[in-house]
Amino acid sequence: MKTIEIKNVTKKFNDRIAVNNLSFCTESGKIYGFLGPNGAGKTTTIRMIMGIIEPDSGEIKIFEEKISEKLKGQVGYIPEERGLYKKYKVIDLLLYFARLKGMSSEEARSNIKIWLDKVGLKDRANSKIEELSKGMQQNIQLIISLINDPNLIILDEPFVGLDPINARNMKEIILSLKESGKTVIFSTHQMNEAERLCDHIFLINNGVKVIDGSINDVKKKYSKNFVTVEFGNKAVNLEDIELIEKVYYEGNKVEIEIRKNSDYNELLRKLLERGEIKRFEISESSLESIFVEVVTNEV
Amino acid sequence: MKSKTKIVAFTEFITNVKRKEFIILTILLPLILLMSMVIPLLFMQTVSHEKETLGVVDETGIVLPILKERYTDYILQEIENVEDARLFLESKNISSYIFIPKDFIHSGKVYYYSKIQLSSFSSANINLEQILSDIVIENLLEEKGVPKETINKVKNPIQMERITVTKAGEEKETPFSFVSNYLLPLFLFMSIMNAGGYLLNGIVEEKENKVVEVLLSTISPTELLSGKIIGLGVLGILQICIWVSGIVIVTQILNIPLISLEKGVLIMIFFVLGYLFYSSIFAMIGSVSTSTRDSQQISAVVSFVVFIPLLLFFGIIQSPNMTFIRLLGMVPPFIPTIMIMRILLSEVPLIDILISLFILTASLIIMAKVASKVFKIGILMYGKKPI
Numbered sequence: 001m002k003t004i005e006i007k008n009v010t011k012k013f014n015d016r017i018a019v020n021n022l023s024f025c026t027e028s029g030k031i032y033g034f035l036g037p038n039g040a041g042k043t044t045t046i047r048m049i050m051g052i053i054e055p056d057s058g059e060i061k062i063f064e065e066k067i068s069e070k071l072k073g074q075v076g077y078i079p080e081e082r083g084l085y086k087k088y089k090v091i092d093l094l095l096y097f098a099r100l101k102g103m104s105s106e107e108a109r110s111n112i113k114i115w116l117d118k119v120g121l122k123d124r125a126n127s128k129i130e131e132l133s134k135g136m137q138q139n140i141q142l143i144i145s146l147i148n149d150p151n152l153i154i155l156d157e158p159f160v161g162l163d164p165i166n167a168r169n170m171k172e173i174i175l176s177l178k179e180s181g182k183t184v185i186f187s188t189h190q191m192n193e194a195e196r197l198c199d200h201i202f203l204i205n206n207g208v209k210v211i212d213g214s215i216n217d218v219k220k221k222y223s224k225n226f227v228t229v230e231f232g233n234k235a236v237n238l239e240d241i242e243l244i245e246k247v248y249y250e251g252n253k254v255e256i257e258i259r260k261n262s263d264y265n266e267l268l269r270k271l272l273e274r275g276e277i278k279r280f281e282i283s284e285s286s287l288e289s290i291f292v293e294v295v296t297n298e299v
Numbered sequence: 300m301k302s303k304t305k306i307v308a309f310t311e312f313i314t315n316v317k318r319k320e321f322i323i324l325t326i327l328l329p330l331i332l333l334m335s336m337v338i339p340l341l342f343m344q345t346v347s348h349e350k351e352t353l354g355v356v357d358e359t360g361i362v363l364p365i366l367k368e369r370y371t372d373y374i375l376q377e378i379e380n381v382e383d384a385r386l387f388l389e390s391k392n393i394s395s396y397i398f399i400p401k402d403f404i405h406s407g408k409v410y411y412y413s414k415i416q417l418s419s420f421s422s423a424n425i426n427l428e429q430i431l432s433d434i435v436i437e438n439l440l441e442e443k444g445v446p447k448e449t450i451n452k453v454k455n456p457i458q459m460e461r462i463t464v465t466k467a468g469e470e471k472e473t474p475f476s477f478v479s480n481y482l483l484p485l486f487l488f489m490s491i492m493n494a495g496g497y498l499l500n501g502i503v504e505e506k507e508n509k510v511v512e513v514l515l516s517t518i519s520p521t522e523l524l525s526g527k528i529i530g531l532g533v534l535g536i537l538q539i540c541i542w543v544s545g546i547v548i549v550t551q552i553l554n555i556p557l558i559s560l561e562k563g564v565l566i567m568i569f570f571v572l573g574y575l576f577y578s579s580i581f582a583m584i585g586s587v588s589t590s591t592r593d594s595q596q597i598s599a600v601v602s603f604v605v606f607i608p609l610l611l612f613f614g615i616i617q618s619p620n621m622t623f624i625r626l627l628g629m630v631p632p633f634i635p636t637i638m639i640m641r642i643l644l645s646e647v648p649l650i651d652i653l654i655s656l657f658i659l660t661a662s663l664i665i666m667a668k669v670a671s672k673v674f675k676i677g678i679l680m681y682g683k684k685p686i
Contacts, residue, residue: 050516069519077516083509088314099306100517144513 002064003028003152003183004049009058011044011207018044020207021058026200028151031178032185033198033215037295041207042187043080046156050077062152073101076145080156080187084137086130090121093129094143101148108147115143119169135166142173153177155186159193171197191288201287205295215287222290226283227256227267232276243267252278303518307526312533315497325538328489329545332482354378354387354396362399362434369430372423388412397427404438481612484639486542487566488609491574491635492602494535495581498527502585502678503594511678520675528578535574558643565652566639572656573635576663577605579670586670586677608636619645628655631662 005025011018019041026032036042047053049060051067062071085093091112098108116122119139121132129137138161145153158174159167174197177184188194194201201218203211211218224245230253238247238254243262248255258267268280285293315321353373357363367375376393378384384396395413403409409431411424419425433454440450505511514523558566580601588594608627615624619641628637628651638655641647 047512052512052515072517075516077513079509079512079516081509081512083507083513085504085508085510096306096310097513097517100303100514102302141513 001028002026003062004185005059005061005064006045006049007059009045009048009055009060011041011048011053011055017207019048019055019204022204022207022209023058024202024209024212026152026183026185028183029178029181030183030199031174031197032183033194033201034185034187034204035189035191035194035201035211035291036187036204038189040204042204043156044207045204046077046080046154046187049154050075073148074150074152076148076150076153078141078145078155078158082138082141084129084140086128088129089126090116090129090132090140091125093140094147097144098147103148111147111149112143115147118173119143134161135163138162139166139169142170146173146177151182153182153184155184157188158186159188159190167193191286191291195287203291203294210294211290218290219284219287222285222294224285224289224293225258225260225262226285227258227264228279228281228283229254229256229271229277230279231274232278236274238271238274241267241270243270301522304522304526304529307518307523308530308533311501311527311530315531315534316537321493321497321534321538324489324493325541328486329542332485350374351395352376352393354384354393356381356384356396356398358401359399359403361438362403362431365434366430369433370427372426384412388414404435407435480643482546483543483566483643484609484636486546487539487570487573487639488605488636490535490538490542491570491577492605493538494531494574495577495601496598497534498531498578499581499585499594499598500591501527501531502582502674503588503591506585506678507590515678520678521671524582524671524674528575528582531578532571532574536571539570562642565642568656569635569638569642569659572659572663573639576631576635576659576666577601579663579666582670583673583677586674604632605636608633608640611637612640615640615644620648625651629658631658634659 002025007023009022010020022041022045034042034046044053048055049062049067051072060067062075065071088096094112094115095105095108098112099105103111112125113122116125119142121136121139124132124136129140132140142158145155153174155174158170162170171193174184174186178199195215198215200214201211202209211222213221232252234252238244238256243258243266244256245259246257256267258264264282268277271277271280350373352375354376355363355366356378363375363377373395378387378396381398384393384398387393388396394415395411398410398412400406400408400410411427436454437450440453505514518526581598584594584597584601588597611624611627614621615637618624624637624641627633628641634655638647638652642652
């Protein structure tokens, strides 16, 4: 089932185009990375999916229906700008949101208990929100978004401000959501997290979709092959070797971008003619370098 | 009512009823108002213990002994002549002196010299004038051989009893009916302003906290806003109930008749409509302002508009049905205050009540519509004002 379906959506704020003719769709049981530089239109898109703001044109469907108050209940959402009522007790706050999502009081209470346990805040149920650390507050936000077992989870920058332990916790939760057949879509700037977690990537820039594909396809398509070489002494000029596209010198070390479909062994042979080699390492370009490349080329 | 609205209303009520500010205001406000009446009384009493000295230059020789007997507001000090009196006044031994010329009884002329401005406003001065006037009356009539009884009668010729006629019957007027009539509208509007203030702060806080985005992903802005208004409205009514039962207890103890049930119901209707009207305004202010300080400045102006009619209290007492007051009672922002005071203080023609109710309800509906529009647009604007 298509969990989110966006068709030709455009949104303008005054004269600035935030989202321009954007289309994509998501399916259940997959994790989607929603990438893009600051101000690319990610948050605006997410707010439109949540029905918080209306698109100027185009169509948005979730669970193959037009978004409605009832459907909103089936979406778990952590906004980018997160905040909680500071004076509320943890348990009261969670109950309030659970009830707003249509849960009965008893059901909400037992779910809250399970979740607080899961994020290690079992003994803080009666603390006030303002007494919790930022990371703990983020966990409370996560509970709010997942309390009623939604089928679609939208997370706007879920890793911002988390320490390594909480970040790992978050990753585990995202993966377990995928296991149970839900759709998770999250926006992030942390490319390594996206690379490790996502099945599929959307990259938008200036409100326009630039990349839409599975992580493997994206890598195959945009990857440049890099070789890191360390010489025994200062590296000599290598530009004249035919296989090489570009060289970045760094003392004894050089970073070589080789031409597509070139043979690594041949390169190694050619390099050996130039001097003593201490290290020869082939590396695929990361999602991060693809991101930087695509976005800077766009501008 | 939609169930989500109900949950918001309930939560809003519970959170605010537990607030320290609410409890303090609810208990303290009546106490403060009580103190504002008791302190002047206490003050007047201590004043009589620390009397100032009034110099008396009495050329008649008969006035001073009677004054000493009857006049207790000041310590009286006999002074030989006007020159000495002036010297005393300048050397600060006394702050005022009175000069009673020889022909005082017949001319009625008397001179009061004082360094205090506006001394004629003090009750001590009014008493002094009364006693001097009595002395003149007594002397003149005694000269003509009028009997003492008649003289006493002349000094105090009438006694007027004031009775207010209402549909419920007749009731005697006491100084306390003034107090309760003035306090009730004041209480009602304190309560509206208070609940409105909570609404305003709540909205601005949610914006500042960014909770609003999570909220709006689960409920619609209209549900959120109406839940808040209902919850805080119930809070306001609770507060009024507490205060009114306080007034009822006091009036029962002092044996002052209460207003009729009919009037009470009408007042409550205007109270609730007024609350809804003003809370729409507060919601609007909350949705467009970006910080608590911002919103408080604007809301101070609104509160001022609400309280202006209270300044007309004495005008309404004098002629509650004059055209100006009637017209003012049909201008939306003033309707609740003016009408509540008119209903309290007089019998208001039915047509006036109907017109006011109609205008208030109509403007309330328009206001609520506009407010919910502004709320929808304004609530998600962080840091920049919507155009």
